[in-house]
Amino acid sequence: MGQVFDWSDGVFSELKQRDFATVCTVPDGGLTQLLKRVSDDPNMQLVTLSTEEEGMGVVTGQWLGGQRSLLAIQSSGVGNCINALGFPAIMRAPCPMLVTMRGVWGEFNPWQVQMGMATQQVLEAVGVKCFPVDQPEDVRETFVGAVDLALHGGFSTAVLISQRVIGAKGFGQD
Amino acid sequence: MTQASFSNRLQRRPFVAELLARRDGALIIPGLGSPTWDCFAAGDSPEYLYSWGGMGLAIPTALGLAMAQPDRRVVAITGDGEMMMGIGSLGVVADQAPDNLGILVLDNEHFGETGKQSGLTGNRTDLCRVAEGFGVEKTLFVTAEDQTDDLVNLLFHRPGPTFAVAKIALSEDPWKLPVKDGVAIARRFRIAVGVDQP
Secondary structure, eight states: OHHHHHHHHHHHHHHHHTTEEEEEEOOOGGGHHHHHHHHHOTTOEEEEOSSTTHHHHHHHHHHHTTOEEEEEEEHHHHGGGTGGGHHHHHHTOOEEEEEEOOSSSSOSOGGGHHHHHHHHHHHHHTTOEEEEEOSGGGHHHHHHHHHHHHHHHTOEEEEEEOHHHHOOOOTTOO | OOGGGSOOOBOHHHHHHHHHHTOTTOEEEEOTTHHHHHHHHTOOOTTBOOOSSOTTOHHHHHHHHHHHOTTSOEEEEEEHHHHHHTTTHHHHHHHHOOTTEEEEEEEOSEEGGGTOEEOSSSSSOOHHHHHHHHTOOEEEEEOSGGGHHHHHHHHHTSSSOEEEEEEBOOOOOOOOOOOOOHHHHHHHHHHHHTSSOO
16 A cells, blocks of 8 residues: 555655646546545545546646646546547647556456446547556656646646556455 | 426527627527527637537536636536436536536537437436525526527526526428637637637
């Protein structure tokens, strides 16, 4: 669990340095610490979504109003976003995403595998620039690179955090 | 009011034009397709974020904007098809509860852009009750022009989030298409909001 605290704190610190106002999410276990940091911060707002594609609207709306917003979701939710990803892209609205992977590494639940294995390919097919990371110590630096690319260039970018970093969910079986 | 007790007779183009003439500086997020054409037909403004795609995103976009610009009124104008596709977004709006957000659904009970196929709001579904169930409690069900004053007040003045359904006629309106360039639309909108330099 120490590793989870480490990368979450690093990512949160980088969000604060860049004055991010909101984080939009449909949660995942691997995002727990980061989402808690956001909801505990009086100067940030956590926006819980009913489905991930709403995040493309909220992130774009935030940018139209001069604020920065991050979408933090799990890989299965990427599949819900595909058409919606065209929305920030056509306006060149920065759309930074943090995706915790499921269904790839030691996955207990086979129902997660199809989308998990396809996540990067599907994102790249709709123009999202992907940055996979599989070591906890690389998360912060990778996040900075991906977020700054999005903010400076008006791109959609996704940091894909491997289950090697967050651990495979055990469903009480381990 | 039951679905069978009235007929959809509000004409969308003059109705939307009347609302926009009385928007009092509100930023407008029209949904893709007909609501975008309606706004452009009423007279171009940089304070309209025209949309040609991303079905379901008008309300989340308006929510994100309302949160970023708490001192500006923001109003989403969408159709029944987009509302149903993004129905969960009403739960997100209720959860965040921005007091500067209004939502109008132009409900002709059909997919007007794609061949006027029947939609999902013509028989049993009551969108105002749906919104109330989500917790967006200030609602108005509009079937006639004499409710326009109440609608203007709800959308542009009453503390939000507010939600209205206007039962409009299934009409054949002249094509009135704004610019398609998303970068240009977004840029002039951000300049109008004051977050980008001309």
